Amino acid sequence: MHEPGPRIRRDRGFEHRGGGAVSTDGTVRLVRTQGVTAAAGFRAAGIAAGIKPTGALDLALVFNEGPDLAAAGVFTRNQVRAAPVLWSQQVLRSGRLRAVVLNSGGANACTGPGGFQDTHATAEQLAGELSNWGTETGAGEVAVCSTGLIGDRLPMDKVLPGITEIVHELAGGLSGGTDAAHAIMTTDTVPKQAAAHYAGWNVGGMAKGAGMLAPSLATMLVVLTTDVVATPDQLDHALRGATRLTFDRLDVDGACSTNDTVLLLASGSSGQAVPQAELDAAVFAVCDDLSAQLMADAEGVTKRVSVTVTGAASEEDAVTAARTVARDSLVKTALFGSDPNWGRVLAAVGMAPVQLEPDRITVSFDDVPVFADGAGVPGAREVDLSGPDIALRIDLGVGDGAATIRTTDLSHGYVEENSAYSS
């Protein structure tokens, strides 16, 4: 594991999931009761605008009061990108964001030029309302995120009045952040927030779905906030470093959405500029915790699985090998059945395009060796995998590259949710 790994003190009930962040005293307090408003200088709100026919919360706003408006973002690697992704990538070029508006109830993907105009109109509407409210704002300072079914136009007769309403709902307290975290949920069963508090500065965040684990309306959207003083380049460094080791290594079904977006906004309202390494570690800690929450709430999940590859020729090989195993349907169905079928692990890793010498590979489940010296270890078929967490480790024995991919089993629940989902 080439990840930062200091000791972490978490709130009661949160298990340690590896990784973490260092503050000046060597510890960091992570809480899940606060999200984007845990950082000073941010307000948020979540409302039911009528985009979802169910009447559930479906429109969220994150507003940066400043004084700084620095921001960075990472987006889906899918070549087919939704209108809000195309829009937000464009506005992020300035490295400045005043606000992020997010909707569930529709992805606005594969909706043609009309869909892009809808996104543009959404940003314009929000900029106008914020300006009316006393904060001069341009549409180019507004990022837009959408999640829901691919292919349908958004009901703009609901979205635009909703924006007028949500600007009036902005509240400085924590409840605004929690409402926002609720408003971006689709098939999520719980809202997902995390915040890390340091001496005089904070990082907060919220997340929904996971681009890699859910149906076409389960894009991963993440908004992170901090009150440090930082340049867009510093934020970009922290964000890319953190997502590479967290969200990018969460792989439930190999799918990647048209809408995946992770944004980091800095208000500077703490007045503190912190060393890059501290900012990196703090953003990592929040992303790591949100990743664990996304895995735990994956559709149909009955097992939380970490696939760790060590001894690879490079870190890249380790990621590739771990991802190949994590995506293998035969491994995933075996884990659903609590079956320590290590032969499927060998068959899967053998298909990874990485440097391998089969006789050097060792495999363990929950630290019990099951394969070594080119053959099964006696008793390997009796390993008890009936619990909800499974640690699968594969050492390739050819180098010192290492990486962990978080994944889940492949269950009846996954098939049910994704086949029964209406389009």
Place this chain on the structure above:
Amino acid sequence: MHEPGPRIRRDRGFEHRGGGAVSTDGTVRLVRTQGVTAAAGFRAAGIAAGIKPTGALDLALVFNEGPDLAAAGVFTRNQVRAAPVLWSQQVLRSGRLRAVVLNSGGANACTGPGGFQDTHATAEQLAGELSNWGTETGAGEVAVCSTGLIGDRLPMDKVLPGITEIVHELAGGLSGGTDAAHAIMTTDTVPKQAAAHYAGWNVGGMAKGAGMLAPSLATMLVVLTTDVVATPDQLDHALRGATRLTFDRLDVDGACSTNDTVLLLASGSSGQAVPQAELDAAVFAVCDDLSAQLMADAEGVTKRVSVTVTGAASEEDAVTAARTVARDSLVKTALFGSDPNWGRVLAAVGMAPVQLEPDRITVSFDDVPVFADGAGVPGAREVDLSGPDIALRIDLGVGDGAATIRTTDLSHGYVEENSAYSS
């Protein structure tokens, strides 16, 4: 489709699945009641040697009476290869095979040096018995194939006596071939045979499982026979060309076994040497039909799906794009639910590492357009996919590369068979 595609006359009840072979009169008769013994000069047998605890048939033999012993083979691309694959790859270097011995009930993969010794002993035993029987044979003329659970040693106290017995069971009639086709079954529900008869010469074959669609004991094993006079190089050309367009384009769950083996043996007993193109087409026809049978009998299958990509920058891009869609769990679960969720198709194809321009893509289900000009086609959500066969077509609009991948849906049955399977 850059595949040979002449008209085919099949036995009643067999639908046309694309592709085929040309004989001198432009047609070929394919039957599924005959397999490896459809070609002159081959005998086969299948017996219950006690390798499977159930007492089912589990040992098969294909014997080439000659006069020629020319042979070619293609093997799994998995870096983790079973002992019988390592052995058979080695003996195939000579381009000669007298016999193939196949067992179900155990893959003999990941079994260390002891497992390789078991394979070697199996070949030696068969060579000795055939020599006793009057056909001087060396172990280096015997290919070995195994299929079953990965990781366990074979019960050699059953295998070796079984070989003695099966040599005495060899029969020249068709029933021997059918017994052999039964003896290599694992989770297959039906034996799979195909034969193509031409004017004076024949190609036959049998297959089991499919390396890409089944649990760890569902390796794809295929043995093909012909009575033409051909060199090993001619056989190799025909076999590689056919497998590239058939078995290599059957992709049910992206998995590839440690044991996959496809062999082609020529006896020369027809006395006819045929043009390379005719041999290629005949071997293709049999492989294509066996591929269709493998897809139809895939574990848990409720839908037979063809994913055709046209308009790609190259044939390679078309294969990559079609395979990416065919492996996407969200597309496959939607098809299980008869849901024309074209947004998932767009999201999947967008992740393929190929040349794409999203606005040029068109998608259709069963020839009904659902996506064009960057947006959904009106009525796209109402396409009826309730039947067992689904043709998904994606035109990328950037070139003239084309390819079809055969796949299936992702069903409760797949999860059940692969999670409940004991190891």
